[in-house]
Amino acid sequence: MDRTGKRVLMLVGDFVEDYEAMVPLQMLLMLGHEVATVCPDKQAGESVATAIHDFEGHQTYSEKPGHRFAINTNFAGLDETAFDALIIPGGRAPEYLRLNERVLEIVRHFNETNKPIAAVCHGPQILVAAGILSGRQCSSYPAVAPEITASGGKYVTPGENLDTAHVEGNLVTAPAWPAHPAWIREFQKLLESI
Template identity: 45%
Template sequence: MVNKSILIITGDYTEDYETYIPLQILEMFGYTVHMTSPGKKEGDYVISAVHDFIPGEQTYTELRGHRIQINYDFEKVSVNNYNGLYIPGGRAPEYLRLNPKVISIVQDFHKAKKPIATICHGPLVLQAAGILKGVQCTSYPACKPDLQICGGDYKEVDVSKVVEDLEHNIFTSPAWPGQGALMKRFLEALGSKIIS
């Protein structure tokens, strides 16, 4: 296994904060991070979306965000080369879960008991991979029915919190305010020592 390598699977209209913040945190801790996307090669870009919540509105608003560079070819991904998997939220998970290779990669990480972290709409990919039955998890509230229907043990938590299922090595959070808590637990599961 390559030492200290993380795979991120994302796509167009990935949530901006939920993609850049983990990338930068993982790099700060010395991890090599491969940012990949189906149909994209090294040097290509995905477009992010910036989500915000306006008091009185029933759902989030979405604005076009940054261009995020892909730094590794998706077709070259081998689970054996990574210590963990991270899937950001946004709209990308809605179509990433339709990709058979994405599903196979997620299942292989799960079988290998490697840590998997995801946020917001990202757990939809885990749901499609069939790995959430009996797993304590959370997501953006609109995804709750999807996770419950597949047998996930859905937890309603504050958006700044993380739900960890240590038995299955899966870490989830509802939205970008929970990014710090999610990354802390993910890094600890990867073996990084965090001193508070």
């Protein structure tokens, strides 16, 4: 790994949004970072199913089967202190990953140590459950806005094309995969600053 590369932890689960896991992983690897992909109750060598969410003119996004996404690090025994940053993709996985107390402990560690955290789409559901959004601004998929507000956070309305990112301190959030260029660009700036 390049000396400037960072160790990034990515939390995923079954039916994580395909683009929101695959594309950031590839972008971060391209930039010289090491990315550990983990999922509760999964070990290195296993995988999770992904879902592809698309915007096709319906009242909400559509969902299609995606690819298998490889887990390369064991969740059991994970030492979060060995990582420089955290990334949380969206999809349906966050709605149940947030019920796992160990997941919430990991998120709290990154927040308490002021390490960069990037969350996209439904990923902020985990931030809400970890209790780290009170008094903070956060973007997300619009359907997550009520949860952010109820937790004491301030929901940041995304651009019309869901292609914007919002930065507050160590937190970079975005509404959906169309924001990848802006989201990863801002996350990279935080990674370069540590």
